[in-house]
Every structure is written in structure tokens, then in C-alpha cells.
Amino acid sequence: MIEMLDYAFMQRALLAALLVGIAAPAVGIYLVQRRQAIMGDGIGHVALTGVALGFLLSTNPVWMAVLVSSLGAITMELIRWYGKARGDVALAMLFYGGMAGGVLIINLSPNGSNANLTTYLFGSITTVSPQDIAAIVGLSVFVLLVALGLRRQLFAICQDEEFARVTGLPVRLLNLLLAVTAAMTVTVAMRVVGLLLVSALMVIPVAAAQQATRGFAATLGLAMGFGVAVTLSGTVTSYYADVPPGASIVVIAIALFGLVTALAAPLARARAARNGSRGGPRGQGRAVAGGAEEGTLVADGKEHADNGTGPVDRPSRV
Amino acid sequence: MTRTKAAADGPGIAEGPPAVALRDATAALGGRPVLRGVDLTVARGETVALLGANGSGKSTTIRAVLGQVPLTGGELELFGTPSARFRDWRRLGYVPQRSTAAAGVPATVREVVSAGRLARRRFRPLGREDKAAVRHALEQVGMADRMRDPVESLSGGQHQRVLIARALVAEPELLIMDEPLAGVDVANQEVLADTLRGQVEQGTSVLLVLHELGPLAPLIDHAVVLRDGQVERVDNPDRLHDLACHPHGSVPAAEAAPRIETGLLS
Numbered sequence: 001m002i003e004m005l006d007y008a009f010m011q012r013a014l015l016a017a018l019l020v021g022i023a024a025p026a027v028g029i030y031l032v033q034r035r036q037a038i039m040g041d042g043i044g045h046v047a048l049t050g051v052a053l054g055f056l057l058s059t060n061p062v063w064m065a066v067l068v069s070s071l072g073a074i075t076m077e078l079i080r081w082y083g084k085a086r087g088d089v090a091l092a093m094l095f096y097g098g099m100a101g102g103v104l105i106i107n108l109s110p111n112g113s114n115a116n117l118t119t120y121l122f123g124s125i126t127t128v129s130p131q132d133i134a135a136i137v138g139l140s141v142f143v144l145l146v147a148l149g150l151r152r153q154l155f156a157i158c159q160d161e162e163f164a165r166v167t168g169l170p171v172r173l174l175n176l177l178l179a180v181t182a183a184m185t186v187t188v189a190m191r192v193v194g195l196l197l198v199s200a201l202m203v204i205p206v207a208a209a210q211q212a213t214r215g216f217a218a219t220l221g222l223a224m225g226f227g228v229a230v231t232l233s234g235t236v237t238s239y240y241a242d243v244p245p246g247a248s249i250v251v252i253a254i255a256l257f258g259l260v261t262a263l264a265a266p267l268a269r270a271r272a273a274r275n276g277s278r279g280g281p282r283g284q285g286r287a288v289a290g291g292a293e294e295g296t297l298v299a300d301g302k303e304h305a306d307n308g309t310g311p312v313d314r315p316s317r318v
Numbered sequence: 319m320t321r322t323k324a325a326a327d328g329p330g331i332a333e334g335p336p337a338v339a340l341r342d343a344t345a346a347l348g349g350r351p352v353l354r355g356v357d358l359t360v361a362r363g364e365t366v367a368l369l370g371a372n373g374s375g376k377s378t379t380i381r382a383v384l385g386q387v388p389l390t391g392g393e394l395e396l397f398g399t400p401s402a403r404f405r406d407w408r409r410l411g412y413v414p415q416r417s418t419a420a421a422g423v424p425a426t427v428r429e430v431v432s433a434g435r436l437a438r439r440r441f442r443p444l445g446r447e448d449k450a451a452v453r454h455a456l457e458q459v460g461m462a463d464r465m466r467d468p469v470e471s472l473s474g475g476q477h478q479r480v481l482i483a484r485a486l487v488a489e490p491e492l493l494i495m496d497e498p499l500a501g502v503d504v505a506n507q508e509v510l511a512d513t514l515r516g517q518v519e520q521g522t523s524v525l526l527v528l529h530e531l532g533p534l535a536p537l538i539d540h541a542v543v544l545r546d547g548q549v550e551r552v553d554n555p556d557r558l559h560d561l562a563c564h565p566h567g568s569v570p571a572a573e574a575a576p577r578i579e580t581g582l583l584s
Contacts, residue, residue, distance in 0.1 A: 167437035168407035215426035
């Protein structure tokens with residue numbers, strides 16, 4: 001286990017995996033909150049054109065990918081503002097166009113082939129170069145400054161955009177910043193997880209964490225912990241099993257999601273039972289008082305369990 | 319129409335320009351005219367209800383006041399400042415219609431209410447004073463004991479109370495509410511009425527969209543009835559009775575009819 005750390009490429013790969021594991025869920029949580037989980041996927045497709053352009057122009061593919069995917073993310077945000085009924089079609093065309101443009105350009109470039117693309121599509125631990133590490137560290141710091149430093153503002157715009165506008169927050173600016181930050185996250189993650197699977201790392205740790213949490217801050221923290229756990233273990237697996245790290249990371253992430261989901265339901269039930277015996281029938285009375293609204297909550301086991309739980313001994317004035 | 323009325327007989331109105339002055343406002347949604355010359359004034363300390371059938375322009379009117387729907391004509395002044403120059407958004411507290419769609423990520427009651435505090439803090443970090451304000455706002459709506467609970471676990475009425483706390487936490491001078499009673503059971507409606515009464519007593523101006531006056535009726539100074547994007551009539555709520563008998567602006571004679579509290583325009 002330790003001897004793999006003797007290899008410089010492995011040190012770089014693990015450092016990159018660590019940063020990606022922290023950064024991807026930290027940005028992904030806002031996309032999930034706004035039900036735009038698929039946006040990371042779209043940015044990944046567009047970034048492919050940037051990577052190919054990097055090959056064609058013989059510049060660093062990472063910086064070219066940052067540029068092109070940021071432009072793509074801003075375009076998606078603009079489509080979301082102004083797009084009406086045809087917004088989804090416009091987005092789909094952007095996705096396909098990014099993918100097709102990447103394959104087209106890479107085959108036109110003198111020293112590129114589809115084989116080069118594969119390492120960007122599914123990740124590769126052996127190809128994280130020292131220059132890449134510099135880019136990954138710099139971009140990760142920016143991404144984390146935005147995602148954590150502006151968490152209250154980003155939470156507000158993703159939770160209720162119209163309310164955020166009324167409070168006077170610069171919502172459009174924050175939306176654009178979030179889009180560019182998501183694009184940078186995709187670029188940071190592409191060397192390790194690969195462009196096709198990067199969205200999984202932005203979404204699955206968040207989805208797993210929210211099975212077990214009750215608040216946004218707790219979900220954010222746990223998702224980052226899950227993110228680091230799956231990227232590091234996936235990268236190590238990739239070293240021993242000689243599979244692309246993107247694949248092993250995503251498979252481990254899904255397994256973790258399944259595990260947390262399986263554990264969350266009995267935990268919530270136990271919590272509900274504990275509180276139920278304490279709060280007694282009054283707690284149940286509260287659940288019924290809301291009438292029709294409560295009916296929808298009762299249909300979902302977990303929500304219902306939450307409803308009866310919590311650090312509440314005194315029922316509210318219902 | 320409202321303006322003169324407000325000036326004439328509004329009880330207990332504070333000094334200064336009105337909180338909202340909307341004159342001959344027109345607005346369109348998707349090319350279709352929705353507001354066709356609306357006059358609306360909310361004096362300081364006054365509570366005004368917007369009534370009317372679905373599609374009459376109630377929600378569009380308040381969204382225009384909030385700057386979320388651009389006016390195609392007419393004038394809007396907030397606290398005496400033309401809306402184009404108005405920047406002091408923290409003086410407005412907005413309670414949207416409760417959305418039934420669950421958010422993607424769980425959030426606690428405290429986290430949701432804290433978001434309202436950004437109207438005052440914007441990009442500065444929240445401190446002790448803000449935490450106290452969040453607690454105070456939740457106490458006002460009787461939800462302080464649910465602070466750590468996820469909002470998904472609340473009933474419709476409790477959720478509405480949390481959204482009101484989110485507006486109150488910035489200590490607004492004008493509270494704008496879109497159908498605060500929709501989908502709220504009677505017990506929660508009484509809690510909402512208590513909360514609103516407390517605000518009115520503190521001198522907060524209130525503009526709210528209602529389908530029925532319900533337990534809020536005693537609080538309302540003026541009811542503005544919209545129809546097809548125009549003000550059909552303005553009245554004190556105790557004079558509002560059978561609207562069908564008095565079509566189109568013909569304000570009924572002075573005699574007070576029995577107050578109808580529910581099912582007014584459904």
C-alpha cells in the first residue's frame with residue numbers, strides 16, 4: 001500500500017484525487033439543490049472540445065478546457081435565463097456539439113488521436129503531469145473559495161431564486177460565477193475521473209449524504225467527506241487493478257450510495273421510535289393536523305419519520 | 319382612487335410617503351397584457367389586501383411592486399423613490415406563495431430563515447446579531463422549537479410560517495405576501511393572523527394577495543379587488559359583501575353589510 005507512494009505519478013494522482021474529491025461535491029451540491037444535476041455532464045461534453053483544441057494548437061489541454069467549458073457553462077446559464085420552451089433542445093445541441101467538436105478537432109490535430117481522448121474521457125492516473133498539478137491546485141483553491149466562501153449566498157439563490165433577487169443579491173452575477181466555477185470543477189476533475197464521469201462525482205456524494213442528513217451545511221460537509229473517500233479509494237483501486245480511475249471511483253461511489261441508503265431508513269425509524277415514545281401521541285397529532293399537506297409527507301417513509309423526530313419535545317402551536 | 323381614500327380615512331397612518339404607490343401600471347407576460355392600468359397605494363402602517371379571481375392580475379401586481387415583472391407603462395414609487403432608483407430592498411419583505419416542490423437538498427428551518435438575513439448582510443458573514451434575529455423571527459411565528467428540523471418535515475401551514483419568518487428576519491418596513499392562507503389549515507391561519515397583527519401593531523405596512531379574508535379580515539384597512547388587470551373596486555372589508563350585486567366600480571352605499579370572512583371570491 002505504501003510503496004505506491006514512491007512513484008511521483010502516484011503522488012500527483014492522489015493529490016489530484018484528494019482535491020477533486022473535495023471540490024466536486026462542494027460545487028455539485030448547488031447544482032443538485034437547483035435540480036440541475038445534469039449540468040455538470042453537459043459542461044464535461046463541452047470541455048472535450050477544449051481538450052481537442054489544446055491538442056490542435058499544441059497548448060496545455062487543461063487551460064484550453066477551462067476556457068471552452070467556461071464559455072459553454074455561461075452559454076447554458078444564458079439559455080436558462082432567456083430560453084423559454086426550446087431551452088432543453090438548445091442545451092442538448094450544446095452537449096452534442098461539444099462532443100462532436102472534440103472528436104472532430106482531435107482527428108484534425110497532428111499529434112492527437114481518439115486514444116488521447118480516452119484518457120480525458122475516463123481519467124488516467126499515470127498522465128497527471130506536474131503542470132497539470134499546478135493547474136489543478138490553483139483551480140481547486142478558486143473553486144473552494146467560491147463554493148464555501150459564498151455558501152450562504154449560493155444557497156439562497158439555489159433554494160429560492162426569486163426571493164434571493166428580492167433581497168437584493170446580485171443573482172445573475174452569482175449564477176454566472178456558479179456556472180464558471182462548475183466549469184472549473186469539471187476541468188479539475190477531468191484528469192482523474194474523466195469528462196464523461198465527472199458529473200457523477202458532483203452528484204453521487206451529495207445524493208448519498210442527503211440520505212443521512214437533515215440540513216444543508218451537514219449535507220455539504222458529509223458530501224465532501226464521501227467525495228474524498230471515493231476518489232482516494234478509487235484511485236488506489238485503479239493502481240492495483242489497472243482500470244481507469246474514473247470507472248473505479250464511480251462504481252465505489254454508487255456502492256457507497258447504496259450502503260448509506262440501506263442504513264438510513266432503519267436509522268430514521270429508530271430515531272422516530274425513540275422520539276415517538278418521548279413525544280407520545282402529541283407528536284402524531286402534529287403530523288395529522290396539517291390535513292392534505294401532511295398526507296403527501298406520510299406517503300414517504302423517511303419524511304414521515306423525520307416529521308415525528310427532531311430535538312423537539314414540545315409540539316409547536318398547531 | 320386608493321390614494322385619495324388612503325389619505326382620507328386610513329386609520330393610524332404614519333408620516334412620510336406611502337410604502338407603495340403604483341399609478342396606472344401596465345404589464346405584460348409573454349406578450350399578453352396582464353395589468354391594464356392598476357392604481358394601488360399602501361400608506362405607511364396600512365394593510366391592503368388584493369382580491370380577485372384567478373388570472374385577474376393579483377400576483378403580477380405584487381411581483382411588479384417587487385421589481386420582478388417590468389412595467390410597460392405607469393409609475394411605481396417605493397417609499398417615495400421611483401422604482402428605477404430604488405435600491406433599499408431590505409425594506410421589503412417578500413413571502414412567496416409556498417412552493418409545493420421539494421428542494422433537491424435538505425435544509426433546516428434555521429438555514430432557510432438565515433437566507434432572509436442576506437438582505438441586510440449581503441456578502442458579509444452572519445454574526446451573533448443575525449443569529450438572534452433568526453431566533454426572534456422564528457419566535458414570532460411560533461416555530462423556534464423547530465429550528466433544527468428539515469423544512470421538508472413541516473406541514474403546509476408550518477412551512478408558510480417559516481417563509482414568513484424568512485421575510486421578517488430582515489426587519490422589513492413593508493411585508494408583501496402572496497396568498498399566505500393557501501393550503502393552510504384553520505389553526506395555522508390563526509397563528510398567521512396573530513403574527514401579522516404583531517407586525518401591524520409595530521407599524522409595518524402590509525400588502526397581501528388573498529383568495530379569502532378569513533381570520534385576517536379584522537386587520538385589513540383596504541381591499542382592492544382586481545378584475546382583468548384593472549381595479550374593479552376598493553373598499554373597507556366590512557363593506558365587502560356580495561360583489562356580484564355591485565359590478566364595476568360602483569361602490570355600494572355607506573351602510574355596512576355583515577362581514578364575510580371566507581369564500582369571498584372563490
